[in-house]
Amino acid sequence: MLSWKVKTFKQLSIEELYEIVQLRIEVFVVEQDCSYQELDGKDQVAHHLLGYVDGKLQAYSRLFKSGLVSEEASIGRVIVRETGRKKGYGQALLEESITYIENEFKDHFILIHAQEYLDDFYQSFGFKPVTEVYLLDGINHLDMRREGSLK
Template sequence: MNWTVKKFEELSISELYELIRLRIEVFVVEQDCPYQELDTKDQEAFHLLGRINGELVAYSRLFQKGKVATAASIGRVIVKESGRGKGYGQALLTKSIDFLETELHEKGILIHAQQYLQEFYESFGFKPISDIYLLDGINHLDMRRESYK
């Protein structure tokens, strides 16, 4: 897997189109969840893109502390359907955490997790910090990871 992290203004038009297409493909179409995908937060984010043979198969949106929450955060965590079950999700989350903790020196990371992925995030040290709530028709919970690096 080839990984790159880019700020919004570093993305090419093709890269931006590709990542938005993947987000809509998964979050809107696949999960049958109409919601406002373009939320004006992309401009504040770092964008982690994972490619295999040039194809975008994994993506997440990363925020420094204070940009969208009181702690750093990870959002729009996606693995393309054809890439699931191959360890790409684990690699994506590992890269996301590593970038925030190593490159940006963040200590706490928040995530608004879909409930069915709770155990997955717990395996990376995230702990629930909220009750389950409905967001865009899908059960979510807030989770936080603390780093002691």
């Protein structure tokens, strides 16, 4: 069972920040063999959703209020540690991300830059494609938008 924390950049401890960056590099750079600018200057304005199991970071996403990185609120850097996959952590992470945006940001319009192969996964949460597929950092992506509430 995941336990959740949400923190702003300034609330993150050095150890938490290190663990976040380590996980993002482990999956996005090493596992997906993608060379890109991981530290992009957006962490400072994001809310960081951290999901732990037995004290180890297993799931993570960045949450943005509307107007910060896009017109709508948005979710980024959606990630589950490889050893945590197939355990429902991805679904729990997305549900927690959406719920936080709805309850704390009071926003029901959410944008995500999704990797194309996860299209069906995001559609199961009500996200709909709003762009054609495009290449971003060597991986096919598409923008998806969600309207409405989980409730």
